[in-house]
Amino acid sequence: MAENIIELVDLTKKYGSFTAVNRLNLSVKKGEVFGLLGPNGAGKSTTILMMLGLTEPFSGSVKVCGINSTENPIEVKRRVGYLPEDVGFYPDLTGMENLKYIARLNGIPEKDVEARARELLARVGLAEQAEKKTGKYSRGMRQRLGLAEVLIKTPEVIILDEPTSGIDPTGIREFLELIVQLSKEEGITVLFSSHNLHQVQQVCDRVGLFVSGKLIAEGNIESLSQKLFSTESFVVEAGVNSSGKENNGNGLEEILKDIDGVTSVSQKDHTFYVGCSRDATADIAREIVSSGSELAFLRKKEYGLDDIYNRYFEGGEVHE
Ligand SMILES: Nc1ncnc2c1ncn2[C@@H]1O[C@H](COP(=O)(O)OP(=O)(O)OP(=O)(O)O)[C@@H](O)[C@H]1O
Incomplete structure (x- = not known):
């Protein structure tokens, strides 16, 4: 050391x-x-x-x-x-x-x-x-x-x-x-x-x-x-065109929530916002496709120092 x-x-x-x-x-x-x-x-x-x-x-x-x-x-x-x-x-x-x-x-x-x-x-x-x-x-x-x-x-x-x-x-x-x-x-x-x-x-x-x-x-x-975004270091946005056959009666939202490392799922219109503690992009894509839904787009946002800085330093103030 x-x-x-x-x-x-x-x-x-x-x-x-x-x-x-x-x-x-x-x-x-x-x-x-x-x-x-x-x-x-x-x-x-x-x-x-x-x-x-x-x-x-x-x-x-x-x-x-x-x-x-x-x-x-x-x-x-x-x-x-x-x-x-x-x-x-x-x-x-x-x-x-x-x-x-x-x-x-x-x-x-x-x-x-x-x-x-x-x-x-x-x-x-x-x-x-x-x-x-x-x-x-x-x-x-x-x-x-x-x-x-x-x-x-x-x-x-x-x-x-x-x-x-x-x-x-x-x-x-x-x-x-x-x-x-x-x-x-x-x-x-x-x-x-x-x-x-x-x-x-x-x-x-x-x-x-x-x-x-x-x-x-x-x-x-x-x-x-x-450390600063302890539960959600990544957010994956998934555009889904049609809801498919849905495993065991679970909606897509439930399926996504079950993926390892996923901490939150919300939906607005045809877009799912999936918060993850690890990069779960590939698993999210796989689950959407195998649920029978059509994946229109997939976007990953990784928090960088920019986000940390804005969150903590904006205007020189500490933002908790
Ligand atoms: N000699 C001094 N007497 C009184 N207050 C001081 C003195 N030197 C610095 N300060 C105050 O201590 C605080 C820290 O100042 P410091 O210069 O260490 O900050 P900094 O992070 O280096 O900022 P900058 O990039 O503007 O220099 C400031 O509020 C400053 O006004």
Whole structure:
């Protein structure tokens, strides 16, 4: 079993009487890409600041790479790369010059500085813009350079706080691909904080849904939809033209209800809506046909993160 590289236990942060993070329990394993998904004000940035040891918790504990972030923020900083929403560079220096400066600050031996900076610029797809001043970089390019800066110290964990805001769709796609590549090829653990569920869905192995300072659910997309829609992860819509001979006097509705995994059946005009805890599409089709009815169409709806997000986050409120 992989070790936990991030471990939050009952982590709480208060600003005066306001609780921004409320008894948060979370573990992230080595090599995972974990998505912290929640609307604005959910407490994501506050949680990240506590992980980095930049703000103290009210209660509970936070460990990153086995180190208590509150007690040893400098040790944590050595191992964790943090990319904020907007990274600042010296605008009159080129990408290469900015990166070399950061390399020196991080104690890279002078003889290795140039090669390391060049290697990282290539790694993040900026080799051709290396000699351009960063004041002329696009936002996407700045975020890539930010990533190169984060990678300079060969971190075990990268924490990204809303890293794609303001980047165009192509830039976002390329940036997200880069994140996945880094995680898979170099075994880096990534914590990706975002309010954009589509981005989180694209890159994350696991997701934590965060709202009003609380983690309301966590897991991979499949287990989340099962947890949140515990009895009905699928709804199969079946259009039926004529009611057939009907086994043992049971109507089609009764026949469908008897299928393993079917939790509800309702009918409107010629369409049956069959709620299932598993994908029972094939069994539903078979039963309709063998009952002698004519199957006009069959449509399966699987609940995704979209539905979960809408159900829980609409307007930033928790919907029970
Ligand atoms: N220094 C502070 N003093 C008082 N309240 C704060 C402070 N920092 C954050 N908050 C409040 O704590 C709550 C959580 O904020 P936080 O920035 O962690 O949320 P977030 O999920 O990162 O949202 P966003 O994506 O908008 O940054 C918000 O209601 C915010 O107003």
